[in-house]
Amino acid sequence: MSLLSGLPLQFSIDVSSLLNVVWLGSIFVFFIYGQRLQMYLIANDISRALNRLKIMRDKSRKEAIDYFTSSGKVTGDPTQRIDEFLDYVTIMPVDMDPRGVVEKVQHITNTRDERVRAEVSQIIPNLDPTKVSVAENILEIATSLNQIHKIVRHYYLLGKKTNSYMLLFQLQMIMPMVLQEADALVNAVDTFKLGQPVGDGIGPVIASRYMQNLPKQVVGKDTVMTVGEYKGRTLYVLKAEGPMGYVGEPGVAIQKLIEEMKVPLNAIIMVDAALKLEGEKTGEIAEGVGAAIGGIGVDKFKIEEVSSTHKIPVYAILVKQSILEAITVMRKEIAEASDKVQVLINRVIEEKTKEGDKVLLAGIGNTLGVGQ
Amino acid sequence: MMNSQQDRKAKFIVYTIEECPACGQKTKRAFQLGDYVTKDGSKCSKCGNTTKITSIYAEAPPKT
Numbered sequence: 001m002s003l004l005s006g007l008p009l010q011f012s013i014d015v016s017s018l019l020n021v022v023w024l025g026s027i028f029v030f031f032i033y034g035q036r037l038q039m040y041l042i043a044n045d046i047s048r049a050l051n052r053l054k055i056m057r058d059k060s061r062k063e064a065i066d067y068f069t070s071s072g073k074v075t076g077d078p079t080q081r082i083d084e085f086l087d088y089v090t091i092m093p094v095d096m097d098p099r100g101v102v103e104k105v106q107h108i109t110n111t112r113d114e115r116v117r118a119e120v121s122q123i124i125p126n127l128d129p130t131k132v133s134v135a136e137n138i139l140e141i142a143t144s145l146n147q148i149h150k151i152v153r154h155y156y157l158l159g160k161k162t163n164s165y166m167l168l169f170q171l172q173m174i175m176p177m178v179l180q181e182a183d184a185l186v187n188a189v190d191t192f193k194l195g196q197p198v199g200d201g202i203g204p205v206i207a208s209r210y211m212q213n214l215p216k217q218v219v220g221k222d223t224v225m226t227v228g229e230y231k232g233r234t235l236y237v238l239k240a241e242g243p244m245g246y247v248g249e250p251g252v253a254i255q256k257l258i259e260e261m262k263v264p265l266n267a268i269i270m271v272d273a274a275l276k277l278e279g280e281k282t283g284e285i286a287e288g289v290g291a292a293i294g295g296i297g298v299d300k301f302k303i304e305e306v307s308s309t310h311k312i313p314v315y316a317i318l319v320k321q322s323i324l325e326a327i328t329v330m331r332k333e334i335a336e337a338s339d340k341v342q343v344l345i346n347r348v349i350e351e352k353t354k355e356g357d358k359v360l361l362a363g364i365g366n367t368l369g370v371g372q
Numbered sequence: 373m374m375n376s377q378q379d380r381k382a383k384f385i386v387y388t389i390e391e392c393p394a395c396g397q398k399t400k401r402a403f404q405l406g407d408y409v410t411k412d413g414s415k416c417s418k419c420g421n422t423t424k425i426t427s428i429y430a431e432a433p434p435k436t
Binding site: 194195196197205208209212242243328329330331332334335336338369370371372 | 386
């Protein structure tokens with residue numbers, strides 16, 4: 001009897017000991033192999049994201065090939081030419097001695113842009129300029145996605161190869177943002193194919209309102225300007241030439257206007273789209289001072305240089321939007337902001353300049369689907 | 373991230389707004405290939421003048 005009554009007690013002691021052993025063992029295992037296990041989970045996570053990037057890259061490549069093929073004017077099979085172009089690289093100039101680096105960057109980016117346009121025109125000759133510009137934009141999207149995929153794959157494989165936990169960890173941390181940008185690029189292809197205005201085109205949309213029924217003159221590559229009048233002031237308005245998907249050269253145009261054409265400007269007003277911070281509403285308007293222009297920095301530098309040399313105040317009006325909204329079809333909230341921006345521009349002209357002054361209004365952004 | 377996911381899921385309809393420069397009458401119609409802002413539109417239903425495309429934008433369909 002005493003033997004039987006002792007059995008359960010004996011059993012419970014055994015289970016408890018076993019659990020203790022397992023518990024201590026697992027602590028030991030996690031202590032030794034925990035980082036390796038975490039690295040395995042992180043690598044799996046990045047691998048899944050990399051697959052998504054690969055799907056996006058392939059989709060944009062296919063869209064580019066389809067667009068070229070469906071243009072009806074393609075000479076031969078464009079697949080090989082497009083594939084070659086996806087790996088096209090632009091080598092930025094050395095900046096150890098920063099003197100004159102902006103001119104060098106401008107020269108290189110101009111050469112690249114001319115090469116892209118020439119390449120597209122060779123694949124699809126005799127196509128109208130709007131479709132050529134759309135093809136250029138689609139090709140640039142496919143090239144960007146190819147680059148993103150290649151860079152992420154490089155760091156993923158390097159991290160795995162060198163067992164670098166920190167490298168993989170950092171890559172995993174930035175992956176949501178990388179995927180968000182890649183997603184925006186993929187979504188942009190449809191908008192570009194249909195030639196619809198993008199969110200970034202809000203600057204050109206507003207500028208076009210001041211250019212109606214006025215003679216246009218070319219003042220830079222893909223950049224047009226009108227000269228009009230607003231409440232006794234001479235109003236110069238410039239934007240990229242639409243409805244093609246161009247951004248133009250506003251920096252060069254403003255420099256030309258002031259230094260070559262000798263126009264003594266009293267104020268420059270720049271309207272552009274700006275990336276909103278999380279929590280800000282799409283279509284919100286921000287007013288300020290300074291050159292409102294993105295890109296690689298060449299145009300911004302030129303505008304800052306010429307305006308500071310000639311002591312011309314630069315006023316900025318920004319329309320807030322996300323990266324996705326900036327490169328996909330213009331949302332209603334952004335389009336509706338144009339009326340408020342127009343009121344704001346008129347107020348700035350009236351308050352900051354006087355009758356007889358010369359004012360420049362620059363609509364900055366991609367002008368796809370926006371004429372003048 | 374959430375916003376982008378919502379954006380991706382939402383199906384937007386693209387509209388073209390035509391405005392009559394004479395009487396200011398605005399017409400909203402579905403976007404057609406070849407439309408662009410400042411392009412001449414159809415005849416104004418009110419005064420018969422040629423309208424101009426003043427806006428092209430995407431809008432979420434009304435909730436049913």
